[in-house]
Amino acid sequence: MSAYYTLVTSLPWLPEKMQRCRDLPISRIALDRRLSLLADEDKQRLQWAEALYHRFASRISLQPDQDWVKEWQTLCLKIDSAPLHECILLRLEMQTLLAALRYRQRDRTQAEHFRGIGRWTQRIQQHWQEPLFGLEGAIPYLEEMGKLFQQGLSGDLQTFMDDYLWQDLLRVERSEHFTFETVACFVLRFGLAEQRLQSDADAALTYFATLSDDLMQHSGIERQLEQMFEDFS
């Protein structure tokens, strides 16, 4: 197991609370340049960890859930670091619980068709009709998650989940001493912050305006509209 003294101290600071993260302290390109200090096998492990942790953000696919679960299980087995495995499992289990809540809300869904990953999947199927699958005593975050889900506060629910994951990653990052896990947890937190900042409503509106302006200019629609106004006047 390599120790990464230079790499860990070269990483920028991310706040303790995710809400305080107003912008990224470093670009992804600059971060990747610093991550080149990782050993080859650790680079590969980090890629797997990121693929598992941040898959949901870019998941636009018609692939069935069963295939996703198989893929995740295969990738999970490749993560041989116990603390990192725990962090990733928490992420996947959280997503499984959210998926179960959403899936159950649909019409004509059956417990046996539900697919998930982690320790709770079987229990979810067995207690399908119970509000929180009978897991409220076993999972500390589930009650709040269920409440926000019932109220339809999707944004708050996402923030709550991200916050919880952020704290979990921060805990592991601080308990490790200049190891691969310190680096991996930082990179995963960086990914959470990146996603959160990208999903900012104002930023999305600005991006949409820029994109539509570009499209208008490139497609010539704007010129055609101006021509039409001139013709009418």
Place this chain on the structure above:
Amino acid sequence: MALGWAGLYGPMALGAIGSMIGCSLAGQAAAGALLETETGHGRYIGISAMPSSQSIYGIVVMFALNREMTPESAPGLAAIGLLCGLALMFSAIYQGRSCASAINVSKIRPEIFGMSLAPAAIVEGFAVFAFIFALVLSAGVPA
């Protein structure tokens, strides 16, 4: 007799090994911090040299133990020299790790720079104990 010679050179050699590792760990951390900070570079490099003191203690103990090697003096030299050397080596390594942590946290919050050095200073204190008592006991080794 061979162990006696090992005990004589041990504090110096083991202290130097510890200093090499300790300074390397702290130095690597300092190098990383240079990338991320605009100022205070000098103090990071300064901290990374902290584990070098164990080499100096080792040299002094070696000179204090230096005497004619006889069957009477060899066991005492071996015991004091090797144990003192090990204490110096481990203290240098762990001091290096403490210094690396101090660099890492003071990079984020420069105002806690002094406080973050306390663990490294405490480790240094134990190295000083090993050094001083090796000197005291060396007087009892037959010449």
